Amino acid sequence: MSDVTVLGGQEVVGVGRIEGPIMVVEGASNVSYDEVVEIEDSRGDLRRGRVLEVGEGFAVVQVFAGSTGLSIDGTRVRFLGNTLHMPVAEEMLGRIFDGLGNPIDGGPEPLTDVYRDVNGQPINPTARIYPRDYIQTGISTIDGVNTLLRGQKLPLFSGAGMPHDQLAAQIVRQATLGKVAGAPHTEGEEFAIVFAAMGVKNDVADYFRRSFTESGALTRVAMFLNLADDPPVERIVTPRAALTLAEYLAYDLGKHVLVVLTDMTNYGEALRQISNVRGEVPSRKGYPGYLYSDLASLYERTGRIRTSQGSITQIPILTMPNDDMTHPMPDLTGYITEGQIVLGRELYYAGIYPPVTVLPSLSRLMKDGIGKGRTRDDHPRWGAQLYAGYAKTQDIRALASVIGEEELSEVDQQYLKFGRAFEREFVNQAFTENRTIERTLEIGWKLLSMLPKGELTRVTLDEISQYYKGDDATS
Amino acid sequence: MSNEVGKIIWISGPVVRARGSRNVGMLELVEVGAERLVGEVIGLNGDQMTVQVYEETAGMQPGAPIYGTGLPLSVELGPGLLQSIYDGVQRPLPLIEQAEGSFITRGARFDSISREKKWSFTPKANVGDAVKGGAVLGVVMETDTFEHRVMVHPDDAGTLTWIASSGEYTINDIVAKIKIGKEEKPVTMLQRWPVRRARPFVGRRGANVPLITGQRILDTFFPVAKGGAAGIPGPFGSGKTVTQHSIAKWADADIIVYIGCGERGNEMTEVLQEFPHLVDPRSNRPLMERTVLIANTSNMPVAAREASIYTGITIAEYYRDMGYHVALMADSTSRWAEALREVSGRLEEMPAEEGYPAYLAGRLAEFYERAGFVDNLNGTQGSVSIVGAVSPPGGDFSEPVTQHTKRYIRCFWALDKSLASARHFPAINWLDSYSEYIEDVSGWWREKVGKDWLEMRNKAMELLSEEARLSQIVKLVGPDALPYTERMILETSRLIREGILQQNATDAVDAYSSIEKQIRLLEMVLYFHERGMAVVRRGAPINLIHDLPVVDTIIRAKSSVTNEEIHKLDDIQKAIDEQMSQLDAEYR
């Protein structure tokens, strides 16, 4: 990685064409692809941009702050001779930056001579360590059946108005290094937190700031804020800036870093906007054909590498337009991340918090971080059983809505009771409730004990005799 | 050596245009810029050439030079491929890591196969032999158990004038000389082959030997033949990768080529960490020893992702040519198609459907056509089987990549979101999937296990489709409205689903089912059905059957009975007998 920004370079006065956030600069030579430019308007105000395409004597430049107020003749463009770099330093924790990484909390510029390219570089797959250490979030629907591991990317799929911010804040507040069930409590290592807001309302950013303050985490948090009224194009840089700092903290300084990105849907819209202005051939719903690769260039900046103690865990938040999981943003995100936590309207309206819909939720890495020596031996099968039971409940509910509950067999009725209890006692928990993994397992077994033993085919017979508490006498 | 053939005039992401020589060839490998990044000529127009660059182009400027090589994009073939992990253009990732650290920087150049390592060569041909392409000149043990056959380049033929005696040689050492026409050509153990050109063979044979994967829903229900092509489409999180990993682990192929094409870094790391510790049941050696990995993850350069598929298939064909059975996994072909689309978009080509270029179907056809069970040039037989994952946007199978893929494969394993969310794994929908190899491989089953697999398989499928029909009725009026005989079908179908179709890839015992175990499980469930039907026909209530203790035992048998102790299934069959006979007696 290059540690310097070469300043200087050439200056061009006047631009050829301006359209939306894109402008075409003519008469420049020695311009590099992806180079940063500084743009000065006729009043002397500065903004930044980046070269998207370069040909003989012209360059297509994307202006982060948008082109409002720029004129054809009165605009000066300076090519800065390098790709977009930013300073990184430990002291950036506890600070607040704009979407491009400039301090906005009144404090000084970070004092460092370490500069990094915001695009990062792909981690060599041979250099990775496969994630295996679980993070205890204190939330049953996550720890129990969708376990999060250090180095995993696990998004929250939500919808407008649902409490995804609360859930993310609760995860951040409660997350500690997981421990084996029954082992004595040790102080969890603390996570450094990098928070990036893209196009969210000011009160959302405020909510997180307050929540970090209340939990005493603020000194461990770096916030990058591109709010709803900030220039949309800047949003393209915001997660990259955040992840560049995260990589420094994790891989240079050995910290465990939790990255929260919200709201990725706004990020996607900014990308779509630029693509449309450029007249690119769209794929689905007007999004560019490279949306997958672009999202991957963010989400893949997660994980652990062999040369460092640290890790990056990502929790991107997406509000699904129309709650539609097949929309390109959640869809392509799901194709890249290692599972997803899905929030559902029905549970939300039923007053359940967090309204995590367990069936479509998934942690792909869970299997490698739980079980004997990690959480508890029975955890994988217990999880599968709870899951299967709840899935069956859904079928029975559908049947009951047709033939009526009274017509159901006795076992089916037991399933209905199980399902209700599952939602109220397992899924539902207070915003302040931090459950240990033992507690989560215990609640699960209590619920499973509402079903006849014969229904529990996913757990072993030994486990049934050890943990089953029901009054079913059959064997 | 390469010489300058042009200067860059335009750059947009992985695509650059240059002006210069009219003598550059289409698909010629070129080097771009002072850093000499690898690229390939994908378009020519007068003195202008369009190049796709396999590395990140940020920082590059118009005016930078392009160097020609006169060669097409090729891979290196020879001993030392096995156990390797490469990027999409065959750069060895471990060496890049050693030299550059944990992140992939650009411009790194390394030999794909070690030039230092010595191999113990044993000659297998004699001076004076007339040798043609594919002829085996000698062998080396590439691993403790794998014999690598050193072959004459497919394009060469002549008379062997010299052959090295047994001894230790590197892949650069001359091990033979062949007189071709007037010239004597030195031969080493290293071959180069252009990736976009299929390696030649004499002819195709029928594909009638199944590729045994140890996965019950595949082998028993939707088999793919050795040399066949299968597609596995499914929405995110439905099990494409887990299924492909399972096949890579357990398939009875000699060589596995696994291509991680635009997918996750962690998944490749998982293979790298797991395979060296898993033992191939057939050779008793670590699975890694028969595996070649190509990893061009989603965040690595997109043009190299496009190339990765060809790099992989060429390596597969090379081992096929030696007379081996090779299975190739490509996860995911959709990401490859998207790479095509991305480059095509930068070229502002007219798109066909959903932004994909009109040549998408042609490229897919070319790829799947490289599968086959063939007679090799050297008289041996070998095969390349292809299993391609497809990732349709929104899980919608009507999209172009799934639709075109369907035209070129004969085996379709349709993953189903609702099965996956019910944690029915593998989430392969038995009603939407098909295999056109069923008839072809039935002879093999008959010979191998001496039982009528086809009949049993069809019987089970019949029950499952009956179940689907009956479930519709149950949804409307509840199960009680059905006669006991029909409810018996539901009971048995549940056993088929939970006891046979469901297979847990993470369970040590269940992960792999020998074919003997597969057929015995099926036989047992069908026996249960036959006895059960007889009993309910006599009026025994269905819940008595549902509650038989043996039901649970049958469902658990897949993971409680190991492949080595299938005889224990006889005990279960006995239990079926006893419990059914008891009911039988009660209702006689």
Ligand SMILES: Nc1ncnc2c1ncn2[C@@H]1O[C@H](COP(=O)(O)OP(=O)(O)OP(=O)(O)O)[C@@H](O)[C@H]1O
């Ligand atoms: N045979 C199986 N046994 C157990 N679990 C399975 C099996 N198949 C799939 N799974 C579960 O499903 C999850 C998702 O599977 P997988 O990663 O293969 O999905 P995918 O189709 O490749 O998704 P993507 O398109 O996002 O890569 C796995 O992490 C695992 O939990």
Ligand SMILES: [Mg+2]
């Ligand atoms: Mg996958």
